Structure formats: C-alpha cells, structure tokens
Amino acid sequence: MPTFFEPKQIVTPGDILAEGEYIAGENAYKENDKVYASRTGVVNYENKRVDVVALKAFYVPRMGDTIIGTVTEVGFNGWEVDIQAPYTAMLRAQDVLARQFKPQKDDLAQVLNIGDLVVAKIASYDRTHDPQLTVEEPGLGKITRGEIIKVTPTKIPRVIGKKGSMISIIKQETGCQIILGLNGVILVTGKTIEDEQLALMAIRKIDEESHTSGLTDRITQMLREEKSKREENKNESKT
Amino acid sequence: MNQKPEKLIDKKGTRLDGRKAYELRPLKLEVGVLSNADGSAYIEHGKNKILAAVFGPKEVHPKHMALQDRMVLKCRYHMAPFSVQERKSPAPSRREIELSKVIRDSLQPAIFMEYYPRTMTDIFIEVLQADGGTRCASITAAALAMADSGIPMRDLVVACAAGKADDTIVLDLMDEEDKLGSADVPVAMMPNLNAVTLLQMDGILSYDEFETAINMAIEGCKKIYVMQKEALKAKYVGAKEEEAEE
Numbered sequence: 001m002p003t004f005f006e007p008k009q010i011v012t013p014g015d016i017l018a019e020g021e022y023i024a025g026e027n028a029y030k031e032n033d034k035v036y037a038s039r040t041g042v043v044n045y046e047n048k049r050v051d052v053v054a055l056k057a058f059y060v061p062r063m064g065d066t067i068i069g070t071v072t073e074v075g076f077n078g079w080e081v082d083i084q085a086p087y088t089a090m091l092r093a094q095d096v097l098a099r100q101f102k103p104q105k106d107d108l109a110q111v112l113n114i115g116d117l118v119v120a121k122i123a124s125y126d127r128t129h130d131p132q133l134t135v136e137e138p139g140l141g142k143i144t145r146g147e148i149i150k151v152t153p154t155k156i157p158r159v160i161g162k163k164g165s166m167i168s169i170i171k172q173e174t175g176c177q178i179i180l181g182l183n184g185v186i187l188v189t190g191k192t193i194e195d196e197q198l199a200l201m202a203i204r205k206i207d208e209e210s211h212t213s214g215l216t217d218r219i220t221q222m223l224r225e226e227k228s229k230r231e232e233n234k235n236e237s238k239t
Numbered sequence: 240m241n242q243k244p245e246k247l248i249d250k251k252g253t254r255l256d257g258r259k260a261y262e263l264r265p266l267k268l269e270v271g272v273l274s275n276a277d278g279s280a281y282i283e284h285g286k287n288k289i290l291a292a293v294f295g296p297k298e299v300h301p302k303h304m305a306l307q308d309r310m311v312l313k314c315r316y317h318m319a320p321f322s323v324q325e326r327k328s329p330a331p332s333r334r335e336i337e338l339s340k341v342i343r344d345s346l347q348p349a350i351f352m353e354y355y356p357r358t359m360t361d362i363f364i365e366v367l368q369a370d371g372g373t374r375c376a377s378i379t380a381a382a383l384a385m386a387d388s389g390i391p392m393r394d395l396v397v398a399c400a401a402g403k404a405d406d407t408i409v410l411d412l413m414d415e416e417d418k419l420g421s422a423d424v425p426v427a428m429m430p431n432l433n434a435v436t437l438l439q440m441d442g443i444l445s446y447d448e449f450e451t452a453i454n455m456a457i458e459g460c461k462k463i464y465v466m467q468k469e470a471l472k473a474k475y476v477g478a479k480e481e482e483a484e485e
Contacts (some may be wrong), residue, residue, distance in 0.1 A: 010472050010475060012386065012395065012468045012471045012472065013349075013391070013392040013393070013395055014392060014393065014394030014429065014430070014431040015394050015430065015431065016431060017470075027391065029351075029391075029393070030433075031393075036393065036394070036431065036432075037391075038392055038393065039386075039391055040386055040387075040389075040471050040472075040475075041391060054389060055475055056278075056387070056388070056389040057389040058296070058388075059279075080423055086297055086298065086355055086358040087298065087357070087358070088298060115392065123303040123459040128307070128356070147245065152389075173392050178463050205395070211475065230306075
C-alpha cells in the first residue's frame with residue numbers, strides 16, 4: 001500500500017497521494033482506491049489518514065466557530081455581516097439586544113452600523129441556509145479598538161502553534177490581546193500602537209512563511225530583536 | 240499584409256516556425272500575477288498571450304440564478320481589440336460566446352461543484368495576443384487560476400490541439416496552420432484521472448488520422464501538465480528553498 005510523496009512535500013490538485021487502504025482527510029478525496037489531492041498544499045500522512053494543509057483556501061462556515069465580520073447592511077430586524085466566506089451571515093437584533101426587539105423603539109443603526117466590526121460565533125449553518133451569528137457569550141460583540149489583519153484561513157492553526165505555543169509567545173512578547181477569527185481575520189489590541197504593530201508584523205511573517213519549519217523560534221527571535229531596537233531608539237531620543 | 244506561404248511543411252518535415260510535427264511551441268506559465276483577483280494565471284503559448292482571473296466562490300447575483308444543490312460557474316472569454324492583426328470589436332462576438340461556454344464546460348468536471356451550493360465562481364479570460372489555439376491555452380491558464388484561488392479540484396485541466404497541415408498530422412497548430420490547414424482537433428483532459436473533458440473536431444480527417452491526432456494531442460497535454468504543476472509550485476518555491484537551508 002504505497003504512498004507517493006514525502007511528508008511536507010508540496011502537492012498540486014490531482015496528485016495521487018496514496019493507494020490502497022488510506023483515508024482521504026482534509027483537501028483530499030478518494031476515488032477507485034486512490035487518494036488524490038484537491039488543493040495546492042503540503043501533504044501529511046498520519047496513520048492511515050492523508051491530509052493536505054492548503055496553502056490557499058477560503059473560509060467555509062462551521063457551527064461554533066468564532067469569527068470576525070463586518071456589518072454590510074442594517075435590515076429590519078437584524079444585520080447582514082460579511083464573514084469572508086461564500087455566504088453572508090445574519091445577525092438578529094434580538095440576539096444583540098438580549099431582549100425582545102421593538103421595531104418602533106429601537107434604531108438598529110444606533111447599535112451596529114455599516115462598517116462596524118463584530119466578534120461573533122456561528123450559531124447555525126447548513127447547506128440550505130445561510131449562517132446565523134450570535135454574540136450572546138462573554139467576549140463577543142462589537143469591536144471598539146485595536147487593529148485587524150487578514151490571513152489565509154487555513155493558516156490560523158499555524159498562528160496558534162502547537163498547543164498554543166506561537167500565539168502565547170506573541171502575546172507575551174508584545175503584551176497585546178489577540179482574538180483569532182477562524183475566517184482568517186485577526187484582532188490585535190495593545191496598550192500602544194507600537195505594540196500592535198509588532199504583533200501584526202509577527203502575524204504577517206507567519207502568514208508568508210507558514211509552510212516552513214522552525215518558525216516559532218524565528219518569530220521569537222524577530223520579536224526580541226525588534227524590541228531591543230526600539231529600546232535603543234527610545235534611549236537615543238532621550239539623550 | 241501577410242503573404243500566403245506556399246507550403247506549411249517543407250521537404251525535411253520542418254514547419255513554418257522551425258518545429259517538427261510532434262513538437263509544442265515554447266510555453267511560459269505564471270501563477271498569481273493579479274493581486275485583486277482571488278486567483279490568476281498568465282500563459283504565453285507560442286505567440287499567444289492570455290490572462291485568466293478567478294473570483295469566488297461568492298454569493299450569486301442576481302439571486303434567482305442560484306442553484307440549491309451546487310455552485311454556478313460563469314466564464315467569460317474575451318479577445319482584446321489589439322489581440323489580432325485587424326482591430327477586433329470589443330463587443331463579445333458569436334465565437335467568443337461559444338468559446339466561453341466550451342471553456343466553462345471543459346473546466347466544470349474538475350471542480351467539486353456540489354461542495355458549495357448557492358454560490359457562484361467567475362472566470363475571466365482575456366486574450367491579449369492571439370496566435371491560434373487560444374481555446375486550449377485559455378483552458379490551461381483558467382485551470383491554473385482556479386487552483387491558485389483555492390477552489391478544490393479533482394485535477395488540473397490541460398488542453399492541447401493537434402491537426403492536419405499539408406497532409407501531415409501535426410501537434411499544437413499555430414495561426415497559419417489553423418487557417419490554411421485542413422483540420423483541427425482540440426483536446427482538454429485531466430491527465431491524472433485520465434479523463435477527456437473536451438474534444439472537438441473542425442475539418443475533415445479519416446478515422447486513422449483522427450486517432451493519430453487525438454493521441455498526439457493527449458501526449459502534448461501531458462507535457463504541458465508537468466509545466467502546469469511546476470508553475471503552481473513555483474509560487475511557493477522561494478520559501479521551500481529556505482526550508483532546505485535549515
């Protein structure tokens with residue numbers, strides 16, 4: 001039962017990855033006892049499962065995912081939210097107000113207007129219905145400050161790192177709060193703009209070099225170097 | 240302006256541009272050339288210069304065109320006014336509308352349409368310079384652009400033509416051979432699945448000639464397929480070398 005690629009090799013759609021009793025995992029499919037890749041990415045063989053970590057993909061909603069979206073339209077009893085997916089999501093007024101919604105009294109544009117960013121969870125989604133969002137959980141709701149960066153959605157696990165190693169390093173070194181939207185949108189909130197810039201720089205680097213190894217170490221190194229540079233600059237300006 | 244050549248193939252079996260009967264024109268492929276599109280590709284196939292861009296999957300507009308069980312694929316093949324020797328009107332011609340349909344149908348089998356119901360994907364193909372066999376080059380480029388955009392595909396689609404010029408079956412016809420030759424057989428296929436997605440014939444061929452032509456085109460497709468895969472990987476190769484250093 002052979003496999004046809006080395007682990008971590010780049011494959012393209014249509015490449016035969018394995019033959020025989022293998023299971024097609026992510027971005028792979030099985031036909032006539034052969035496992036093929038369906039996206040450009042890096043192969044991984046785990047036991048009998050063949051996965052391709054895509055180098056580029058788009059977000060497909062899943063129930064329970066935390067995402068960051070932009071309000072695109074204020075409707076009669078809710079908002080339309082762009083979540084960087086093939087489908088636009090709905091956020092209901094009742095859900096945001098946490099009480100009965102009265103069209104005569106409440107002005108929805110006062111609560112959330114076009115262009116506002118929200119952290120939300122996907123409450124429901126299936127093939128026949130557009131996703132519904134909810135903000136009825138602590139930590140969700142309108143974003144008031146911080147900076148947004150967009151990465152390819154498949155790279156979010158890389159930003160988190162093994163058991164959260166990558167994300168905790170960035171948080172530690174920059175002192176920023178980071179909220180990861182699984183749709184590839186990341187919110188960074190820090191005490192100063194410099195802190196935020198530093199965190200954004202690290203995330204951008206991860207996005208560009210996600211398919212290389214030893215990245216966590218390089219990110220740590222980069223963050224420390226940048227920080228010491230800044231210290232020097234500060235000292236110079238003082239003297 | 241252009242004089243009609245007396246013979247398309249000389250006594251030694253060399254064609255007008257110096258190729259042998261079974262040889263392809265020089266090919267250059269590039270992926271991710273446009274930053275505003277979700278996926279893009281550029282192909283230079285002989286003197287053909289073609290850009291392909293992909294947008295989507297996204298919400299269907301107008302809404303009533305949405306399909307409840309699968310994605311809608313839209314394709315526009317367009318030739319720039321300066322792509323041919325005599326200015327071509329930029330309005331879509333009968334030929335362009337037909338080619339749009341032909342290209343769409345040849346790409347459709349490669350896509351997992353049923354994964355994303357109620358969505359739409361747009362493919363735009365812009366021919367900047369035409370020199371025979373644009374439909375084949377367009378399919379090759381469009382498939383690359385699709386793969387670049389991250390749409391799941393069963394396989395890449397490659398296309399190549401074979402035909403008959405001066406009573407000889409030749410691979411990859413160029414403009415003169417296409418116009419003065421007696422037959423043209425474009426073939427699009429998914430090489431790894433060994434499936435043909437487009438087969439057309441224009442002109443007159445005997446049964447045997449047809450079979451030779453089709454086999455020749457399939458061989459051509461397989462050669463282009465190798466280059467297509469390399470082009471896709473080339474986008475990430477810079478980073479791959481870095482990995483090797485570590």
